[in-house]
Amino acid sequence: MNPNLIALIVVIPLATGVLCALARRSTPLCRFIGLTALLANLGLVLAMLGSLGAGQPMFVSMMGKWAPPFGIAIVFDGLSGTLLAIALTVAVAAYIHSWNLLPRHIEHGWFHPLFHMLILGVNFSFLTGDLFNLFVAFEIMLMASYALMCLGGTRQQMSQAFKYVLLNLVGSTVFVLTAGMIYGVTGTLNYADLARFVAENEGALPTGFQALAVALLFVFCLKAAVFPLWFWLPDTYHTLPSSIGAVFAALLSKVGVYAVLRMYPMAFANPGVDDLELVRTILAILAGVTMVLAILGAVGATNLRRVVAMILIAHVGYLIFGVTMMNAESFAATLHYMAQEMIIIAGLMLCIGLIEQRAGSVDLRELGGLARRYPLLSTMFFLLAMGLVGIPPLSGFYGKAVLLREGASSGAWWLVGATTFTAVLTLVAIARVWITAFWSELKGPLLDLPEGAKAGPDMPLPLAYAGIGLLVGVSLILGFGAERSYSWTQQATASLATPSIYIDGVLDLNPIRDLPDNSTLALIEPDLQHTVTP
Amino acid sequence: MNIILAFCCGLLAATGTYMLLRRSFVKLVIGLALLSHAANLLIYIVASPLLGRPPLVRAGETQPPAPFADPLPGALILTAIVISFGVVAFTIVLIKRTYEEIGTDDLDQMTSTDRDLC
Numbered sequence: 001m002n003p004n005l006i007a008l009i010v011v012i013p014l015a016t017g018v019l020c021a022l023a024r025r026s027t028p029l030c031r032f033i034g035l036t037a038l039l040a041n042l043g044l045v046l047a048m049l050g051s052l053g054a055g056q057p058m059f060v061s062m063m064g065k066w067a068p069p070f071g072i073a074i075v076f077d078g079l080s081g082t083l084l085a086i087a088l089t090v091a092v093a094a095y096i097h098s099w100n101l102l103p104r105h106i107e108h109g110w111f112h113p114l115f116h117m118l119i120l121g122v123n124f125s126f127l128t129g130d131l132f133n134l135f136v137a138f139e140i141m142l143m144a145s146y147a148l149m150c151l152g153g154t155r156q157q158m159s160q161a162f163k164y165v166l167l168n169l170v171g172s173t174v175f176v177l178t179a180g181m182i183y184g185v186t187g188t189l190n191y192a193d194l195a196r197f198v199a200e201n202e203g204a205l206p207t208g209f210q211a212l213a214v215a216l217l218f219v220f221c222l223k224a225a226v227f228p229l230w231f232w233l234p235d236t237y238h239t240l241p242s243s244i245g246a247v248f249a250a251l252l253s254k255v256g257v258y259a260v261l262r263m264y265p266m267a268f269a270n271p272g273v274d275d276l277e278l279v280r281t282i283l284a285i286l287a288g289v290t291m292v293l294a295i296l297g298a299v300g301a302t303n304l305r306r307v308v309a310m311i312l313i314a315h316v317g318y319l320i321f322g323v324t325m326m327n328a329e330s331f332a333a334t335l336h337y338m339a340q341e342m343i344i345i346a347g348l349m350l351c352i353g354l355i356e357q358r359a360g361s362v363d364l365r366e367l368g369g370l371a372r373r374y375p376l377l378s379t380m381f382f383l384l385a386m387g388l389v390g391i392p393p394l395s396g397f398y399g400k401a402v403l404l405r406e407g408a409s410s411g412a413w414w415l416v417g418a419t420t421f422t423a424v425l426t427l428v429a430i431a432r433v434w435i436t437a438f439w440s441e442l443k444g445p446l447l448d449l450p451e452g453a454k455a456g457p458d459m460p461l462p463l464a465y466a467g468i469g470l471l472v473g474v475s476l477i478l479g480f481g482a483e484r485s486y487s488w489t490q491q492a493t494a495s496l497a498t499p500s501i502y503i504d505g506v507l508d509l510n511p512i513r514d515l516p517d518n519s520t521l522a523l524i525e526p527d528l529q530h531t532v533t534p
Numbered sequence: 535m536n537i538i539l540a541f542c543c544g545l546l547a548a549t550g551t552y553m554l555l556r557r558s559f560v561k562l563v564i565g566l567a568l569l570s571h572a573a574n575l576l577i578y579i580v581a582s583p584l585l586g587r588p589p590l591v592r593a594g595e596t597q598p599p600a601p602f603a604d605p606l607p608g609a610l611i612l613t614a615i616v617i618s619f620g621v622v623a624f625t626i627v628l629i630k631r632t633y634e635e636i637g638t639d640d641l642d643q644m645t646s647t648d649r650d651l652c
Contacts, residue, residue: 132610132613135614136613136617139617139621142621143620143621143624146624146628147624150628150631153631153635154635155635155636158628158631158632158635158636159632159635159636159644161628161632162559162628162629162632162644163644165621165624165625165628166562166566166625169566169570169621169625170554170566170569172570172617172618172621173566173569173570173573173618176570176573176574176577176610176614177572177573177576177577179610180573180576180577180580180607180610181576181580183577183580183606183607183610184577184580
């Protein structure tokens with residue numbers, strides 16, 4: 001398969017966004033274009049994933065044929081491909097769901113173009129192999145998310161959007177600063193070349209490299225909502241319509257985790273480099289504290305959206321824990337857990353949207369008896385929630401079991417303890433929701449309407465159910481087919497445990513170092529600027 | 535010269551941080567704009583523009599004569615400027631709308647919207 005097809009994964013959402021902007025007066029046309037494009041994109045990603053194999057660990061496309069590390073590399077490997085496929089599945093489900101549940105005035109105002117621009121940013125973040133390009137991808141994603149947050153323009157939305165925008169502006173500024181300084185000390189921004197630089201300069205890393213690694217971690221932790229930078233997330237996801245909230249919850253925070261998973265084992269926290277021990281310790285502490293504090297928040301919250309948002313943050317802690325163990329099994333488990341969690345969190349957010357529409361509230365104090373009135377919705381909620389808790393045949397079990405096993409064998413006992421504690425409290429939080437909202441007496445602001453009324457609680461919403469059903473289906477496949485899905489994630493993350501696969505894959509495409517005239521390179525070495533006096 | 539640029543960068547960053555700590559929306563955004571200038575200037579210093587000649591290739595040669603300034607940071611700065619321009623423009627519109635909705639320019643007053651959420 002031609003590696004330049006990767007560009008299509010970014011171009012399709014861009015073109016769709018533009019087309020939807022042109023066609024925004026016609027909602028059916030926008031929906032048709034949008035869904036077709038998402039499905040086409042998903043098909044392309046699956047086809048490319050299918051043609052990856054032992055002989056072809058990744059597709060690399062160099063924009064404008066500039067040889068690496070000077071050009072911008074776009075890399076499609078098992079890790080980014082898997083996450084792309086999951087992200088697009090979530091996008092399809094949320095998109096279908098939005099046709100039933102997104103308020104009309106929001107859909108008419110630029111929802112479609114912005115949604116596709118958000119997907120563009122997410123896809124680009126997963127594909128890029130260059131730090132500065134990642135900044136650009138983040139900005140595209142954030143810009144679309146700022147605008148999506150303001151759609152509707154209610155008082156709460158504006159105030160939350162304002163805080164979200166300001167925080168992310170600070171994050172972006174730190175990102176530019178750090179990227180500039182990393183270029184200054186290493187002379188490269190290409191992930192593979194950075195990894196090569198770190199491995200080659202073991203014991204002689206430039207002054208302040210650790211600080212840069214931590215500053216970059218600040219940016220990614222802000223995106224991924226890791227302690228202590230998670231305070232913005234619960235309030236933000238609160239004010240969003242559920243279809244948009246599902247996409248934010250599943251994709252935006254995971255892009256930050258992806259960046260950590262991609263760059264830290266290979267370069268900034270390379271386990272083979274002793275100088276970077278500090279970064280690994282910080283990662284481990286952040287993972288443990290995030291899990292424990294966030295899950296306590298989930299147990300205490302009374303608002304269903306807040307419960308799910310806090311559980312989401314706690315499970316980001318799991319993923320960071322998986323990254324800190326730095327071995328092949330833990331990376332595979334992290335990817336498996338991350339993939340299923342994206343699906344499940346999105347599914348739960350979509351369920352909450354439906355509950356809100358049915359019962360008129362998402363406050364646990366006002367809800368009750370949903371299981372009797374809405375058996376299908378309750379079953380789907382139950383399957384997703386139990387998958388998140390990790391009850392054995394369901395999808396969360398396998399990844400969690402491997403993470404715990406690896407944690408125990410690597411001797412990180414306090415983190416194993418924190419993980420177990422979090423798992424138990426996740427069950428408590430979910431059980432509390434289940435008992436109060438689903439099992440108790442039927443109640444809810446809207447549920448007093450007579451049964452059979454076609455408005456409010458009993459309006460048929462087939463598309464919303466279809467969207468959730470799609471995610472439940474994928475989550476069940478990941479759970480029941482854990483043996484195959486896990487062995488797939490093992491293949492996909494092989495390059496994390498053995499960075500040379502990734503480094504060689506990217507840098508050997510057009511090996512400029514083997515050109516007969518090596519002098520071009522010597523002139524662009526970073527220390528040139530310091531050795532030449534004016 | 536580099537030391538002057540470094541001081542400018544530090545001054546911009548310090549002013550930006552000070553403004554960021556104010557309670558007024560408008561000053562916050564001015565602070566952010568200043569911080570992004572500081573970031574851009576820092577990348578410019580990283581490129582050490584004053585130590586080399588422009589990286590222009592003479593006719594008939596394959597590489598510019600050494601020492602030449604690294605052209606890449608210029609491209610990075612340009613991208614960062616364009617992005618921060620767009621984002622600041624968006625933020626200013628957002629401030630106006632937020633001010634109209636909430637009726638205050640004070641961040642401390644904005645907590646009223648948080649309380650409704652819990």
